Amino acid sequence: MGYDFIKSRLHLYAVLQNIEDLVQYDEEAKNLIKDWNVTIKFSVKNSGKVYLIFENGKCTVSENSSRKADIVLYFTSPAHLNKMFDGKANPIPLKGITKLGFLTKEFPKLTQRLEYYLKPDEQKLKDNSFVIINTVMTLNTALFALKELLLFDPIGKHIAKKIKGSMLMMNVDKGPAVYIEQKGNDFEVHKGYHEKPMAVLQFKSMKIANDFLNGKMDAFSAIASGAVATKGHIEWLDAVSPVLDRIALYLA
Amino acid sequence: MKLEAKSATQSSAAKIKSKTYTYPNSQKLFRQALKVIPCGIPGHFSPAPFVPAAMYPFFAERAKGSRFWDVDGNEFIDYMCAYGPMVLGYNHPKVEAAASQQRQKGDCMSAPGKIMVELAEMLCSTIAGADWAFFAKNGGDTTNLAIMIARAATGKKKIVMIKGGYHGVAPWMQGYGHYGVIEEDVANIIGIEWNNVKQFEDAIAADPDGIAGFISSPYHHPTFADSEFPSQDYWQRIRELCTKHGIVLIIDDVRCGFRLDMRGSGAYFGFKPDLACYCKAIANGYPISALVGVEALRTVAAKVFYTGSYWYQAVPMTAALATIKELKRINGPALMNKIGKKLFDGMVKICASYGYDLKVTGAYSMPYVRITNDPSNMLHQEWCAECTARGAYFTSHHNWFVSAAHTEKDIQKTWNIVDDVCKLLKKKYGDAF
Numbered sequence: 001m002g003y004d005f006i007k008s009r010l011h012l013y014a015v016l017q018n019i020e021d022l023v024q025y026d027e028e029a030k031n032l033i034k035d036w037n038v039t040i041k042f043s044v045k046n047s048g049k050v051y052l053i054f055e056n057g058k059c060t061v062s063e064n065s066s067r068k069a070d071i072v073l074y075f076t077s078p079a080h081l082n083k084m085f086d087g088k089a090n091p092i093p094l095k096g097i098t099k100l101g102f103l104t105k106e107f108p109k110l111t112q113r114l115e116y117y118l119k120p121d122e123q124k125l126k127d128n129s130f131v132i133i134n135t136v137m138t139l140n141t142a143l144f145a146l147k148e149l150l151l152f153d154p155i156g157k158h159i160a161k162k163i164k165g166s167m168l169m170m171n172v173d174k175g176p177a178v179y180i181e182q183k184g185n186d187f188e189v190h191k192g193y194h195e196k197p198m199a200v201l202q203f204k205s206m207k208i209a210n211d212f213l214n215g216k217m218d219a220f221s222a223i224a225s226g227a228v229a230t231k232g233h234i235e236w237l238d239a240v241s242p243v244l245d246r247i248a249l250y251l252a
Numbered sequence: 253m254k255l256e257a258k259s260a261t262q263s264s265a266a267k268i269k270s271k272t273y274t275y276p277n278s279q280k281l282f283r284q285a286l287k288v289i290p291c292g293i294p295g296h297f298s299p300a301p302f303v304p305a306a307m308y309p310f311f312a313e314r315a316k317g318s319r320f321w322d323v324d325g326n327e328f329i330d331y332m333c334a335y336g337p338m339v340l341g342y343n344h345p346k347v348e349a350a351a352s353q354q355r356q357k358g359d360c361m362s363a364p365g366k367i368m369v370e371l372a373e374m375l376c377s378t379i380a381g382a383d384w385a386f387f388a389k390n391g392g393d394t395t396n397l398a399i400m401i402a403r404a405a406t407g408k409k410k411i412v413m414i415k416g417g418y419h420g421v422a423p424w425m426q427g428y429g430h431y432g433v434i435e436e437d438v439a440n441i442i443g444i445e446w447n448n449v450k451q452f453e454d455a456i457a458a459d460p461d462g463i464a465g466f467i468s469s470p471y472h473h474p475t476f477a478d479s480e481f482p483s484q485d486y487w488q489r490i491r492e493l494c495t496k497h498g499i500v501l502i503i504d505d506v507r508c509g510f511r512l513d514m515r516g517s518g519a520y521f522g523f524k525p526d527l528a529c530y531c532k533a534i535a536n537g538y539p540i541s542a543l544v545g546v547e548a549l550r551t552v553a554a555k556v557f558y559t560g561s562y563w564y565q566a567v568p569m570t571a572a573l574a575t576i577k578e579l580k581r582i583n584g585p586a587l588m589n590k591i592g593k594k595l596f597d598g599m600v601k602i603c604a605s606y607g608y609d610l611k612v613t614g615a616y617s618m619p620y621v622r623i624t625n626d627p628s629n630m631l632h633q634e635w636c637a638e639c640t641a642r643g644a645y646f647t648s649h650h651n652w653f654v655s656a657a658h659t660e661k662d663i664q665k666t667w668n669i670v671d672d673v674c675k676l677l678k679k680k681y682g683d684a685f
Binding site for chain 1: 282283286290291292293294298299300301302303304305306310428429430431435475476627628629630633649
């Protein structure tokens with residue numbers, strides 16, 4: 001699988017899912033979508049599709065939907081989607097032309113908010129509420145991206161063979177959690193705590209999680225110093241570490 | 253005095269007696285180390301695989317016999333033995349005396365010490381089938397040299413190794429996906445399952461003229477998994493296939509060497525390797541490794557250029573000679589296996605009395621030990637950490653090592669610690685496991 005394909009999968013399945021958390025934690029985003037009742041489908045030729053379902057002040061991001069899409073945004077190739085994420089291309093609206101106003105005025109406000117949280121800088125990181133939201137998103141992005149990389153990235157696919165039957169959870173102590181579970185030849189990612197995780201990587205605080213996930217701290221130092229705790233099948237955590245590091249190759 | 257491992261019922265409802273250690277100096281030194289050394293302590297001594305790391309010592313101060321003391325003054329019965337090199341006991345008087353004597357004369361000089369010849373003669377007379385010996389520093393030096401010799405001897409490229417096997421840290425040994433390893437590094441490595449002769453046959457059939465060598469430990473002792481002995485006739489069939497197809501049979505005896513049999517693990521399992529790699533147990537902690545080989549590979553071994561700045565140090569060679577003499581005198585492998593059997597049989601019994609299944613696999617002198625009740629390993633990790641923090645140094649992911657210096661007193665103390673920790677865990681978790 002090519003670079004653009006993998007990058008598009010990460011955009012579709014690891015980046016866009018953050019809108020769920022954005023509208024939950026960010027007041028501005030929450031207010032923006034509180035009255036939205038709309039389903040938007042992102043459809044990328046030769047890559048995948050994802051539905052953003054807005055209703056009752058919440059957002060659900062899913063590969064499948066029982067609701068029909070009100071708006072379909074079509075991308076002619078994985079590279080087309082990637083260019084849009086870089087601000088260099090626009091989607092082709094296949095359905096929902098009548099909602100052009102929404103697409104050009106309302107929806108971009110939400111994606112701008114998403115971009116704000118996904119691109120931390122030193123100034124933003126001085127704000128504790130930013131750190132919390134950015135950390136939640138980075139944590140979730142990491143495991144949703146891990147799934148795609150284990151399925152499609154050359155090194156990820158190689159590592160996937162070595163962690164058969166794996167199930168690992170990442171969480172912040174008394175904070176957010178996300179876990180990935182291997183199911184046959186596929187992986188499932190779930191937000192929240194698993195009742196009986198088989199491998200755990202736990203960050204002592206949001207700040208530590210943020211530093212760790214943004215590459216400011218190496219795993220060995222973090223674990224030995226107690227900033228990060230691991231337990232269970234730590235060989236799986238060790239195995240996926242280089243794969244997690246590859247997220248930056250696609251999303252940096 | 254005859255020692256017996258008391259079960260929980262026999263030891264009555266005694267309270268947990270042992271206190272747990274703390275490690276402020278280790279932690280402080282580690283923070284200091286982080287500033288000047290990548291990840292503080294790199295490699296296999298990194299505290300990262302300890303669960304939790306905070307319950308383990310990071311730095312040692314001194315060692316004697318079967319024990320070491322950390323920088324906080326905590327004393328440990330050492331069941332890792334420096335991850336294998338300590339075999340007769342730390343600071344063994346005979347080894348130290350010999351090394352000290354040589355040190356007075358010279359160590360790293362502009363020519364090898366004469367001791368090198370004597371040591372090579374000793375290895376050739378000790379290890380079955382060894383016609384020559386080549387010295388280096390680490391086990392990985394010898395496994396790497398072994399495949400170079402195999403390739404030079406056969407004119408072929410590919411090396412077959414066992415999945416999960418460990419032969420050092422060169423890129424081809426680590427495998428694709430590890431940091432710094434590229435696909436080309438492992439392009440000529442074929443991984444097959446342990447104990448699977450069919451897969452070896454298939455690999456040969458797929459490339460009848462391409463395989464230079466087969467490398468494996470004498471029995472499978474991966475990290476994070478139980479050890480496995482060879483199935484019946486496994487090595488004999490591998491030997492036959494190697495001979496038939498002109499493949500060099502390489503035994504990585506770095507970990508097992510002189511912990512199973514003084515004649516080498518090939519003799520122990522009844523087959524003759526072409527090359528055998530030694531390191532850990534041969535010099536009781538002094539830095540030296542050795543590759544031994546058969547006559548047919550002598551000329552090729554002479555042609556492969558392979559060396560290092562400190563490979564001719566006379567002191568480690570002297571220590572190795574003294575160590576091997578002493579191991580032979582006391583029949584070290586038999587002694588270590590006897591001590592290990594007693595220790596682990598007792599531990600199994602104690603754990604069972606609390607409802608914990610302690611599984612011991614591999615040789616008693618270097619077994620892989622784990623509590624199987626919790627499939628996530630978390631109970632086992634907690635058990636190891638609690639035992640360590642009470643003075644029995646157990647790691648949860650790597651095989652342990654027993655030395656000839658472990659005493660009856662060590663065994664009894666270890667049993668007491670194990671009993672205390674099982675009691676603690678039972679109290680904490682009840683019948684959850």
